[in-house]
Amino acid sequence: MTDNSFHDDLIVIDALEASNWDRELLEELRAGGVTAVHITLVFWEDARATLDNIGHWHRLFENHGDIIMPVRSAADIEEAKRVGKTGIIFGFQNCSPIEDDLALVQVFHELGVRIMQLTYNNQSLIGAGCYEKVDAGISRFGRQVIAEMNRVGMLIDMSHSAELTSLQAIEISERPITITHANPLSFHKGIRNKSDDLLKALAESGGMLGFSTYPFHIGGTDTTLDAFCGMIVDTVEKLGIDRVGIGTDMCRKLTSGYLDWMRSGRWSKEIDSGEAKSAGGGWPDWPAWFQTTADFPNITQGLLDKGFSQADTARIMGGNWLEFFRDGFAPR
Amino acid sequence: MTDNSFHDDLIVIDALEASNWDRELLEELRAGGVTAVHITLVFWEDARATLDNIGHWHRLFENHGDIIMPVRSAADIEEAKRVGKTGIIFGFQNCSPIEDDLALVQVFHELGVRIMQLTYNNQSLIGAGCYEKVDAGISRFGRQVIAEMNRVGMLIDMSHSAELTSLQAIEISERPITITHANPLSFHKGIRNKSDDLLKALAESGGMLGFSTYPFHIGGTDTTLDAFCGMIVDTVEKLGIDRVGIGTDMCRKLTSGYLDWMRSGRWSKEIDSGEAKSAGGGWPDWPAWFQTTADFPNITQGLLDKGFSQADTARIMGGNWLEFFRDGFAPR
Numbered sequence: 001m002t003d004n005s006f007h008d009d010l011i012v013i014d015a016l017e018a019s020n021w022d023r024e025l026l027e028e029l030r031a032g033g034v035t036a037v038h039i040t041l042v043f044w045e046d047a048r049a050t051l052d053n054i055g056h057w058h059r060l061f062e063n064h065g066d067i068i069m070p071v072r073s074a075a076d077i078e079e080a081k082r083v084g085k086t087g088i089i090f091g092f093q094n095c096s097p098i099e100d101d102l103a104l105v106q107v108f109h110e111l112g113v114r115i116m117q118l119t120y121n122n123q124s125l126i127g128a129g130c131y132e133k134v135d136a137g138i139s140r141f142g143r144q145v146i147a148e149m150n151r152v153g154m155l156i157d158m159s160h161s162a163e164l165t166s167l168q169a170i171e172i173s174e175r176p177i178t179i180t181h182a183n184p185l186s187f188h189k190g191i192r193n194k195s196d197d198l199l200k201a202l203a204e205s206g207g208m209l210g211f212s213t214y215p216f217h218i219g220g221t222d223t224t225l226d227a228f229c230g231m232i233v234d235t236v237e238k239l240g241i242d243r244v245g246i247g248t249d250m251c252r253k254l255t256s257g258y259l260d261w262m263r264s265g266r267w268s269k270e271i272d273s274g275e276a277k278s279a280g281g282g283w284p285d286w287p288a289w290f291q292t293t294a295d296f297p298n299i300t301q302g303l304l305d306k307g308f309s310q311a312d313t314a315r316i317m318g319g320n321w322l323e324f325f326r327d328g329f330a331p332r
Numbered sequence: 333m334t335d336n337s338f339h340d341d342l343i344v345i346d347a348l349e350a351s352n353w354d355r356e357l358l359e360e361l362r363a364g365g366v367t368a369v370h371i372t373l374v375f376w377e378d379a380r381a382t383l384d385n386i387g388h389w390h391r392l393f394e395n396h397g398d399i400i401m402p403v404r405s406a407a408d409i410e411e412a413k414r415v416g417k418t419g420i421i422f423g424f425q426n427c428s429p430i431e432d433d434l435a436l437v438q439v440f441h442e443l444g445v446r447i448m449q450l451t452y453n454n455q456s457l458i459g460a461g462c463y464e465k466v467d468a469g470i471s472r473f474g475r476q477v478i479a480e481m482n483r484v485g486m487l488i489d490m491s492h493s494a495e496l497t498s499l500q501a502i503e504i505s506e507r508p509i510t511i512t513h514a515n516p517l518s519f520h521k522g523i524r525n526k527s528d529d530l531l532k533a534l535a536e537s538g539g540m541l542g543f544s545t546y547p548f549h550i551g552g553t554d555t556t557l558d559a560f561c562g563m564i565v566d567t568v569e570k571l572g573i574d575r576v577g578i579g580t581d582m583c584r585k586l587t588s589g590y591l592d593w594m595r596s597g598r599w600s601k602e603i604d605s606g607e608a609k610s611a612g613g614g615w616p617d618w619p620a621w622f623q624t625t626a627d628f629p630n631i632t633q634g635l636l637d638k639g640f641s642q643a644d645t646a647r648i649m650g651g652n653w654l655e656f657f658r659d660g661f662a663p664r
Contacts (some may be wrong), residue, residue, distance in 0.1 A: 027655075044432060046378075100376060100428065101598040123457060123471035125599075136468035139455035143598040267435040267473040 006310045011035045011081055012296055013318035013325075015210035015247035016159070018262075019091070020254050025293075026064050028172040028252075029086040032296035035318055036077045036087035038115055038180060038247070047104055050097040054111055057088070068272050072112050074326035089325075091115035091180075093160065095124050100141065103210035105148040114329045115180065116149065117157045118142065118169060121274075122267065127165030130191055131274065136163035138172055153331040159192070159210075159247075166198055175328065176206035181247035183212055184238075187231040188219040189274055196238065203239035208324050210247025211235070213299075215284035216275040217249065229302040232316065241312050244295050245321045248291055249292035256282055338642045343413055344628055345650035345657075346492065347542035347579035348513035350425070350594075352586050356624075358396050360584075361418040364628035367650055368409045368419035370447055370512060370579070375425050376597035379436055382429035386443055389420065395653040406658035421657075423447035423512075425492065427456050427634025432473065446661045447512065448481065450474065450501060453606075454599065459497030462523055467494035470504055474606050481509050484662040491524070491542075491579075498530055502623045507660065508538035513579035515544055516570075519563040520551040523607055528570065535571035540656050543567070545631075548607040549581065549617035557621040561634040564648065573644050577653045582625055588614060603634065612622040 012033050018040040019025050029037060041053045061070060071077055071087035080087035090113045096150065098104035098116075118138075119129040126142035128135035138146070149156055156177040158166040169177055175188075178201060185193045191214075194202075199209060211232060213219050218228060235244055260284070264271050273281035289298045296317075303313045344365050350372040351357050361369060373385045385499075403413055403419035412419035422445045430436035430448075450470075451461040458474035461469035464627060470478070476499065481488055488509040490498040501509055517525045519588060526534075531541060543564060547553050550560060551637075552597070568577055598604050605613035621630045628649075637646045 046431065084650045096432065099378060099431075099598075102600060103598065122473055123455075123468070125455060125457065128468060132468070132471060134468035136455070136460060136464070136466035140604075141454055144602075152476075266435065268434060268476050270476075272472075282362060 001039075006314070007033075007300075008137070010300065010314055011077070011318035011322055013077070013245065013321040014038065014250070014293065014296075015178070015245055016040070016091070016212075017081055017248060017250040017293070017319055018057055018254070019250055019252035020258070022253065023064060025252050026068055026086065027058075028068050028292045028294045031294035034296055035081045035295055036071055036089055037076050037293075038089040040093050041090055041113065042097055043262050044096050044121055044267075047097050047099055047101070050092075050108070054090070057090070061088075070112055072114065074246075074322055075261055077325065078320055089114055091117075091157065092217050093117050094120035095126050095145065096120075098145070100125055100143050102141075102148055105145060105154060106152050109152040109154050113154060114325070115155045115157050115178070117160055118145070118163045118166065121160050128162040128224070130162050132162055133271070135164040137164045137168040143172055146172050147174075149173075151332055153329050155325075155328040161297045163195060163198055167195075167201055170201050170205050170207065175332070176208070176324070177202070178208045178210070178324070178328075179265060180210040181212040181214070181217075181249040183217045183231060187234070188217065190217055190219075192217055199235070199239060203243040208243050209235070209239065210245050210319060211322075212247055213250045213287065213290045214249035214251075215286060218287070221245065221285045221287050223287060225287070225298060225302040226306075229306045232303065233306055233308075236316075240313055242320055244316055245324075246299065246317065248290065248293070251283065252292065254283065259283060272328075336479055338646070339365075341380060342646055343409070343650035343654055344632075345409070345577065345653040346370065346582070346625065346628075347510070347578060347653055348419055348423070348544075348576055349582040349625070350373070350586070351582055351584035352590070355396060355583065357465065357584050358392075358418065359372075360400055360624045360626045362399050363626035364624070365419050367413045368403055368421055368424045368627075368653075370421040372425050373445070374429055375452055376428050379429050379431055379433070379506065382424075382440070383432060386422070389422070393420075398644055402444055406654055409657065416651040421446055425449050426452035427458050427477065430454075430477065430549050432457055434473075434476050434480055437486060438484050441486050444615075445486060446657070447489050447510070448488040449492055450477070451493045451497065453492055459501070460494040461492050462494050463604070464494055467496040469496045469500040475504060477508075478504050481505075483664055485626075485661050487657075487660040495527060495530055498526075499533055501620050502533050502537050504538065504656060505529055507664070508540070508656070509534070510540045510656070510660075513543040513544040513546070513549075513581040514541065515549045515563060516567055519566070520549065524549055524636070531567070531571060534576040540575050540577055540652060541567070542653075543645055544579055544581045545585075545619065545622045546581035547618060550619070553617045553619050555619060557619070557634040559639075561631075561638045564635065565638055565640075568648075569638050574650055574652055577656075578631065578649065580622065580625070583615065584624065585622065586615065591615060592632055595612065
């Protein structure tokens with residue numbers, strides 16, 4: 001394999017972005033060689049509002065079908081690679097779209113949703129988010145939802161969930177689950193990062209972790225690419241080369257008003273800025289080596305520079321997600 | 333005060349019923365001398381469906397305004413007594429109508445809702461219901477909702493909530509709260525009944541307990557009126573004469589299909605009959621002394637027979653609720 005064919009053949013998958021998409025951002029994905037991206041349909045939206053957001057994406061597909069296409073299976077990602085488009089994977093950062101209705105799991109699966117977080121930062125009807133003080137684990141409804149997601153082929157994502165809730169999701173789910181965008185607590189002690197115990201349970205059950213480049217998950221804007229890739233080296237040693245990928249949590253063109261929505265939805269008159277308090281509460285600056293998704297080749301190079309083989313680099317950059325999604329997006 | 337004037341002047345308040353109302357049932361209230369009743373608008377309904385149920389009551393008021401009237405304040409209950417109608421107090425058996433939207437507390441208060449349970453049997457966005465295995469207490473959203481209910485004058489009802497969640501609601505709320513329909517665990521060991529610790533905390537904070545006549549809360553259909561009133565004697569000794577009332581949990585003309593809705597909403601493909609499993613899972617038979625709300629005079633007589641004075645009997649039958657609602661329904 002020559003260097004050129006390595007880069008030409010590389011499948012790059014970003015397992016979580018939250019950007020406010022337009023033509024410019026979709027072109028950045030192409031510039032970065034991104035084969036597929038898991039986009040965020042909702043933070044707090046209910047079923048009806050989620051239909052709006054799906055409708056918005058239908059219009060994006062109609063207007064930008066020359067560079068993007070919908071993804072409902074791993075085969076669709078391979079097709080996107082073949083035709084030179086970026087595949088779009090629908091996902092929820094909360095279970096709010098299914099409200100209290102078990103039937104909505106299949107409804108949204110039929111509409112193309114393939115990944116759902118069981119909680120955002122708060123207590124949901126299913127479990128506890130990472131900002132709750134106490135974590136009771138998975139609720140009665142939650143057990144039903146997990147079984148239904150297992151049945152229809154919708155991946156369980158615990159990126160924003162509290163520890164016990166996450167451990168129980170791994171235990172209750174009959175299929176592997178994922179944490180699409182977070183880092184090990186051992187690398188950076190952040191509210192959204194995960195303990196070694198949790199990551200070990202995730203990996204041992206066949207699940208996958210996506211490494212986040214979000215400034216508050218890596219320890220700040222000044223964290224170097226070398227340090228980020230060093231974290232990947234360490235984590236691969238603990239979890240195995242097949243259990244990791246990238247989930248940048250990229251947030252482009254989002255306003256401060258949208259940040260308030262992400263934090264407070266409709267549930268609070270106050271705004272808890274969480275980890276952003278120290279940074280003035282606003283959007284953080286991103287590291288120089290990852291300003292936009294056009295910078296994905298920097299991460300590829302960073303992994304090669306750390307000594308990963310081309311084959312292992314390809315696994316981390318997207319190959320692992322592709323195989324994980326091949327099973328996870330398929331019904332039982 | 334003669335016996336006749338005692339009965340004529342008696343204010344009878346039932347702090348919870350869940351019946352499927354029609355003219356016959358409204359006439360039973362009149363036959364039983366019921367001055368006001370807290371009716372159930374929802375078990376699992378969301379905001380939109382709750383508007384339907386409020387609209388249904390607007391039609392009931394239009395069609396049966398000769399015998400019922402809406403209650404938004406204690407003064408309305410006194411007016412109902414004066415004009416010989418039964419006052420209707422709107423309440424929710426779940427927080428589902430406010431969804432995840434803090435603003436909906438005031439919206440529903442303006443529509444006349446004066447009592448809301450923070451959970452039904454399951455984990456809600458606010459806290460844990462009594463059928464959940466683990467109870468993490470009040471969530472981030474829950475603290476906001478309690479403050480807002482305190483502000484607008486909507487009573488917090490923990491009848492179906494788990495113990496820690498209930499204790500925390502008492503502690504967090506700046507105004508007294510209520511358990512409208514449950515009995516002491518020390519009388520009957522049922523899932524919905526309450527510990528002495530919880531009832532003590534409730535009473536010490538100025539809250540009130542409504543005694544339930546629901547068969548699974550009193551130990552079965554064969555439980556006598558004497559035993560029921562004996563429980564009230566014991567509880568008054570523990571909590572004080574001012575801290576108790578009646579909340580029958582009467583369920584008239586509800587189908588088995590509606591029972592499935594109450595138990596499973598839209599959240600489960602299975603039906604957990606809970607305490608009704610032993611009784612074949614259907615609606616239980618009610619005790620001979622309380623078949624319908626027309627039997628309320630039996631309870632009044634039972635309390636007098638147990639040796640309560642007329643004044644204390646009047647407190648338990650409705651006087652305590654009237655004073656509790658006088659403050660509880662008023663904004664701060």
